[in-house]
Amino acid sequence: MSSDFPSPLADPTPKSPVILAAYKARAAAADLAPLPRSAKDDALLAMADALEVRTKEIVEANAEDVARARAAGTAESIVDRLTLTPERVRAIAADVRDVVALPDPVGEVVRGFTLPNGIDLRQVRVPLGVVGIIYEARPNVTVDAAALCLKSGNAVLLRGSSSAYASNQALVTVLRDAVGGSGLPADAVQLVPGESRESVRELMRARGMVDVLIPRGGASLIRTVVEESTVPVIETGTGNCHVYVDAQADLDMAVDILVNSKAQRPSVCNAAETLLVHRDIAARFLPRALDALAEAGVTVHADERVAAVAEQCGTKATVVPATLEDWETEYLSYDIAAAVVDDLDAAVGHIRLWSSGHTEAIVTSSQAAARRFTQLVDSTTVAVNASTRFTDGGQFGFGAEIGISTQKLHARGPMGLPELTSTKYVVTGDGHVR
Amino acid sequence: MSSDFPSPLADPTPKSPVILAAYKARAAAADLAPLPRSAKDDALLAMADALEVRTKEIVEANAEDVARARAAGTAESIVDRLTLTPERVRAIAADVRDVVALPDPVGEVVRGFTLPNGIDLRQVRVPLGVVGIIYEARPNVTVDAAALCLKSGNAVLLRGSSSAYASNQALVTVLRDAVGGSGLPADAVQLVPGESRESVRELMRARGMVDVLIPRGGASLIRTVVEESTVPVIETGTGNCHVYVDAQADLDMAVDILVNSKAQRPSVCNAAETLLVHRDIAARFLPRALDALAEAGVTVHADERVAAVAEQCGTKATVVPATLEDWETEYLSYDIAAAVVDDLDAAVGHIRLWSSGHTEAIVTSSQAAARRFTQLVDSTTVAVNASTRFTDGGQFGFGAEIGISTQKLHARGPMGLPELTSTKYVVTGDGHVR
Numbered sequence: 001m002s003s004d005f006p007s008p009l010a011d012p013t014p015k016s017p018v019i020l021a022a023y024k025a026r027a028a029a030a031d032l033a034p035l036p037r038s039a040k041d042d043a044l045l046a047m048a049d050a051l052e053v054r055t056k057e058i059v060e061a062n063a064e065d066v067a068r069a070r071a072a073g074t075a076e077s078i079v080d081r082l083t084l085t086p087e088r089v090r091a092i093a094a095d096v097r098d099v100v101a102l103p104d105p106v107g108e109v110v111r112g113f114t115l116p117n118g119i120d121l122r123q124v125r126v127p128l129g130v131v132g133i134i135y136e137a138r139p140n141v142t143v144d145a146a147a148l149c150l151k152s153g154n155a156v157l158l159r160g161s162s163s164a165y166a167s168n169q170a171l172v173t174v175l176r177d178a179v180g181g182s183g184l185p186a187d188a189v190q191l192v193p194g195e196s197r198e199s200v201r202e203l204m205r206a207r208g209m210v211d212v213l214i215p216r217g218g219a220s221l222i223r224t225v226v227e228e229s230t231v232p233v234i235e236t237g238t239g240n241c242h243v244y245v246d247a248q249a250d251l252d253m254a255v256d257i258l259v260n261s262k263a264q265r266p267s268v269c270n271a272a273e274t275l276l277v278h279r280d281i282a283a284r285f286l287p288r289a290l291d292a293l294a295e296a297g298v299t300v301h302a303d304e305r306v307a308a309v310a311e312q313c314g315t316k317a318t319v320v321p322a323t324l325e326d327w328e329t330e331y332l333s334y335d336i337a338a339a340v341v342d343d344l345d346a347a348v349g350h351i352r353l354w355s356s357g358h359t360e361a362i363v364t365s366s367q368a369a370a371r372r373f374t375q376l377v378d379s380t381t382v383a384v385n386a387s388t389r390f391t392d393g394g395q396f397g398f399g400a401e402i403g404i405s406t407q408k409l410h411a412r413g414p415m416g417l418p419e420l421t422s423t424k425y426v427v428t429g430d431g432h433v434r
Numbered sequence: 435m436s437s438d439f440p441s442p443l444a445d446p447t448p449k450s451p452v453i454l455a456a457y458k459a460r461a462a463a464a465d466l467a468p469l470p471r472s473a474k475d476d477a478l479l480a481m482a483d484a485l486e487v488r489t490k491e492i493v494e495a496n497a498e499d500v501a502r503a504r505a506a507g508t509a510e511s512i513v514d515r516l517t518l519t520p521e522r523v524r525a526i527a528a529d530v531r532d533v534v535a536l537p538d539p540v541g542e543v544v545r546g547f548t549l550p551n552g553i554d555l556r557q558v559r560v561p562l563g564v565v566g567i568i569y570e571a572r573p574n575v576t577v578d579a580a581a582l583c584l585k586s587g588n589a590v591l592l593r594g595s596s597s598a599y600a601s602n603q604a605l606v607t608v609l610r611d612a613v614g615g616s617g618l619p620a621d622a623v624q625l626v627p628g629e630s631r632e633s634v635r636e637l638m639r640a641r642g643m644v645d646v647l648i649p650r651g652g653a654s655l656i657r658t659v660v661e662e663s664t665v666p667v668i669e670t671g672t673g674n675c676h677v678y679v680d681a682q683a684d685l686d687m688a689v690d691i692l693v694n695s696k697a698q699r700p701s702v703c704n705a706a707e708t709l710l711v712h713r714d715i716a717a718r719f720l721p722r723a724l725d726a727l728a729e730a731g732v733t734v735h736a737d738e739r740v741a742a743v744a745e746q747c748g749t750k751a752t753v754v755p756a757t758l759e760d761w762e763t764e765y766l767s768y769d770i771a772a773a774v775v776d777d778l779d780a781a782v783g784h785i786r787l788w789s790s791g792h793t794e795a796i797v798t799s800s801q802a803a804a805r806r807f808t809q810l811v812d813s814t815t816v817a818v819n820a821s822t823r824f825t826d827g828g829q830f831g832f833g834a835e836i837g838i839s840t841q842k843l844h845a846r847g848p849m850g851l852p853e854l855t856s857t858k859y860v861v862t863g864d865g866h867v868r
Contacts, residue, residue, distance in 0.1 A: 030786065030810075030812070033809070033810075033812065034809040034810060113831060115829070115830070115831055116831075119820060119824065121830060121831075123847075126812065128842050128843075129812070129842065207660070207661075211842050211843075212842070212843055226641070226664065227641075227664050230660065230661050232666070232667075232841060232842075232843045233666075234843070250865065252865075253864075253865035256865060256867050257865065257867060260867035260868060261867075264867070264868055352464065370862075374860055375467070375468040376464075376467075376468060378464070378467065378560065378563070378858070379858065380858060380859060381858065381859040381860075381861055382858060382859070382860050382861070383861040383862075383863070384860070384861065384862045384863070385862065385863045385864055385865050385866070386553055386861050386862065386863030386865070386866040386867075387866060387867045387868055389867070389868045390553065390861050390863075390866065390868065391859070391861070395549070395868070396549070396555060396859070397547060397549055397550075397555075407666060408562050408563065408645050408646070408666075408856035409562075409645075409646055409666045409668070409843060409844040409856070410843040410844040412856050412857055412858065413557075413857075413858070413859045414859075422842035422843070422846050423846055423847075424812070424813065424814060424815065424816060424846065424847070425814060425815040425816070425825070425830070425847045425848075426808055426815075426816050426818070427815055427816070427817040427818065427820050427824050427825070428804075428817075428818045428819065428820065429817070429818070429819045429820030429824075430687075430819055431684065431686075431687035431690060431691065431819055431820070432819070432820040432821060432824065433690050433691060433694035433695075433698070433820075433821045433823070434694060434698055434821055434823045434824065434829070
């Protein structure tokens with residue numbers, strides 16, 4: 001592109017490696033934006049192929065990270081998340097091919113009208129531009145995020161955990177070679193240079209160069225990004241999810257949904273953390289629920305009314321007294337807080353006060369109760385007679401997920417490809433003036 | 435709503451008036467969210483009626499602000515914006531009635547599917563919750579913002595200029611009486627207490643209590659909010675808009691669009707600030723364009739090539755040399771920067787470098803040029819053979835506008851009622867578990 005005007009890249013002021021990476025990402029994003037789906041899909045297929053062909057160098061680099069983590073005494077569960085095996089790399093490549101199969105959101109006409117004066121107005125999906133992802137020690141996120149951003153026409157700046165730096169460098173090298181080899185700008189996929197916290201800080205202050213930051217990881221990482229970033233942020237992930245069992249509920253269904261919501265995979269954000277039970281059904285439901293939770297290995301943090309029923313029925317469950325803190329805790333473990341509430345509105349009041357706004361489920365056979373709960377609960381997802389565990393891009397049929405937004409702006413709930421886009425208006429006239 | 439759990443309102447820690455207002459707004463927002471359209475429309479009609487009935491007290495309060503502004507030597511154009519007459523109050527009331535006529539965005543099913551496992555998934559529009567508006571000395575914004583927020587089910591915290599404090603207090607008193615009188619919570623409409631900058635700062639840090647802040651006003655106000663707020667912000671307004679006249683263009687049309695874009699109302703964000711002309715057409719187009727700009731009273735800040743044509747043709751226009759600063763200036767006055775570019779891609783390069791991303795227009799009779807410009811220019815609005823002045827909620831048929839977003843997240847371009855909403859997912863099953 002020729003221009004008579006100076007480029008910021010020609011600006012002689014010295015720039016940090018992070019800011020230079022952001023400039024290169026902007027340039028790549030401008031090239032990606034008008035590309036048709038086929039060009040992007042070709043690059044994605046090249047990425048998947050390259051991951052399989054170059055598995056050895058990826059696994060070797062990962063072995064360095066794993067050795068370092070073990071030497072530092074890292075918990076085995078975190079080492080497991082960090083570890084890449086040839087099978088895992090193959091699975092990651094398969095995920096990239098799944099993204100190829102998804103429709104391209106770019107170019108979709110979201111709304112269109114002819115205005116009274118004859119102007120044609122179209123609101124069209126366009127890429128966001130440069131997306132920054134800040135995440136913890138899961139190298140698969142590196143590839144997932146790169147694939148989803150590329151498919152949606154965005155350049156991505158990846159800032160993974162320093163504990164996965166060697167793995168991420170190897171993965172990004174492979175991805176960039178594949179992207180460049182298929183004729184797209186390699187700078188569409190970049191690892192943020194440097195392992196220091198300062199590089200994260202620079203990324204968070206790169207307003208105007210980075211269009212959005214998506215932090216993925218623990219609550220403290222997300223809080224830091226939300227509070228310190230001048231780049232717009234999409235807040236993800238914290239899930240203090242509730243299951244409310246209404247006065248009229250199928251008890252078998254309620255037990256199934258409760259146990260599934262809590263214990264099918266307790267370490268994830270859509271697992272339930274609090275059980276609320278209508279007082280009219282507490283004496284009948286809780287003995288069965290407590291036994292089922294005990295069988296699933298769940299400890300119950302009970303309010304006085306739950307504790308009273310537990311004592312009366314002599315449950316085999318481990319029941320400990322709940323403190324105020326339990327109501328706001330995201331355990332991510334085999335623990336659940338439990339309370340008896342006077343009615344549906346009291347359940348809603350509890351949820352409003354303590355929920356992180358992720359997912360709340362009601363089990364009820366009453367249409368009126370389902371309707372009221374759905375209207376009053378203000379969370380990304382309200383489930384009626386279904387497990388909280390369904391709040392997930394894959395489950396929702398989005399094909400892939402860049403995260404689950406728990407904020408209200410831009411995207412709320414599981415984010416797929418359309419949530420990685422913005423829109424622009426195209427106004428077409430025949431010389432129209434006001 | 436009964437609850438066995440403590441409310442933050444019962445928390446004995448002393449809270450500032452701003453935070454207390456935010457708490458009350460949250461409670462009001464929870465009550466507004468499930469309301470049907472008819473209840474909200476009744477309140478809006480009561481607001482419009484009350485503004486007309488109580489015009490006298492509003493105009494009297496406004497007179498205090500006007501007298502204070504005059505005594506402080508405020509520019510007459512700003513005093514004019516501040517002034518409320520009985521006619522202006524009637525016009526404001528009429529605007530509120532226009533909002534009544536608009537459809538309610540809340541409850542709209544944005545997407546819906548039945549998943550393979552039989553779960554019904556619906557993505558439904560819901561209010562954002564609590565919206566904060568920070569704006570300058572235009573009291574009509576107080577009523578506009580309150581009406582749009584109420585219609586979309588949101589509580590609003592209004593933080594106007596301290597120079598309009600008496601006017602805003604009178605207006606908000608009238609609005610709150612009307613809202614309360616029609617059975618809705620009066621706290622849905624609140625003026626942020628206090629005239630100090632500290633109250634703005636508290637509003638900007640009220641994350642978790644305020645769902646979004648929308649600053650409306652000058653560039654420095656917007657920059658401050660964007661940089662200091664931990665509450666998510668929608669950036670509005672700055673418009674360094676471009677008109678590009680392509681090699682193949684109808685010259686009459688190009689002159690009309692240029693003059694309309696620049697001079698029909700130069701003080702607004704969708705007015706053009708820079709003219710770019712393809713070199714192949716410069717010698718034919720510029721003499722006519724310069725004369726037409728001269729007639730409209732516009733000073734031209736010209737690059738060397740424009741200046742050369744101006745000298746050659748002996749235009750009556752005032753032509754001064756452009757500096758680098760001119761390319762990034764939002765004049766908001768009878769001034770325009772002008773440059774000759776080598777081709778369409780050079781025009782796009784100039785726009786990418788200098789534009790604020792608001793609105794860019796191309797005048798061309800070439801379909802290929804229109805298509806390429808539309809694809810490559812990344813602004814809220816791209817106009818083909820139409821004035822930049824059409825980027826406006828009213829012109830777009832949205833019926834009303836809370837501002838024009840120049841960011842990519844959540845909303846981009848003119849924001850109407852749907853842009854004041856979020857969504858939630860409703861998952862309905864028959865006992866579905868994973």
